[in-house]
Amino acid sequence: MLQFTLSYDGGLADNNAVDLYDGARALAGFQRSLALVTHLALNGEIITQAPSLAGAQIISHAPEEGSWKVVATVVAGVFAVTSVGKDSPMGQLVTSIYDYVLYETMGFHVDYSKTLQQQIAEHEREKKITREKLDSLMEKTESSIADMHRPIVASKTATGGHVSATRDHVPPQPLGPEMSDLTYEYIVQSVRSEEELDIVGVVSSYNINTFKGRIFVFEEQRPIPFELLLDARTRRNVNLITESLRRNADNQQDPSAAIILRAHRVETRNGRLKTLLVTEVSQARG
Secondary structure, eight states: OEEEEEEEESGGGGGTOOOHHHHHHHHHHHHHHHHHHHHHHHHSOOOSSGGGOOSEEEEEOOOBTTTTEEEEEEEESSSOGGGGSTTSHHHHHHHHHHHHHHHHHTTOOOOHHHHSOGGGHHHHHHTTOOHHHHHHHHHHHHHHHHHTTHHHHTSOSOSEEEEEEEOTTSOOEEEEEEEOHHHHHHHHOOEEOSSOEEEEEEEEEEETTTTEEEEEETTTTEEEEEEEOGGGOOHHHHHHHHHHHHHHHHOTTOGGGOEEEEEEEEEOTTOOEEEEEEEEEEEOOO
């Protein structure tokens, strides 16, 4: 079976203790991020809620003695248990994706082509796991990975954190960088572009009360959150957005659903697009 370990050291964690609230938040983030990664590997889809995980279950074991450490096991459901073992192609895929997401989210650039190794390429193609899907996965797991830092940055009952994968008596394989104050700061820090850029896509969701939504950006090949800035909340702009949503819902191949958002890009420090702050909306011309 495939097992993942979340551990902390320093402070109270050296005595197998952390702040209860922060420990609970960290465990919830650990479970959610692992569930979303596992679902993508098994089903080729991005989910937003951990209970939506299909084909597997994540169970927890009692904390181990020493520094604060909890082991989570991925137990297969409709899949054979051996199909998600650490040494199986599927187990390697889950491990590689989680490693990639942890590194990229915490500010360490990883070569995508080398991350999903050659021996799992067949599973990668079968599940249609793309760079764009991994970017979308990182967007969904970012808050969970931030929560995994809480014992370090909130209560400060730990000074460092680690994630690893293992099976049976095989030595643990570290995943991602060591969690620290610096990796947390990277996650929560965003860079807003000075210039406004034209972003072309189709609206996939929109909330008329918050002026927030999501647009499938053609260049990114994934949905990106957006928000209309105060001066952009005009009837004309809102009508263009809702019309794009309606046409996209009626026919996802309808070229007339495409619109242009003039917006400031909000990115991570290594250039991954996180959200768009919109100043103007116009109809795309075919």
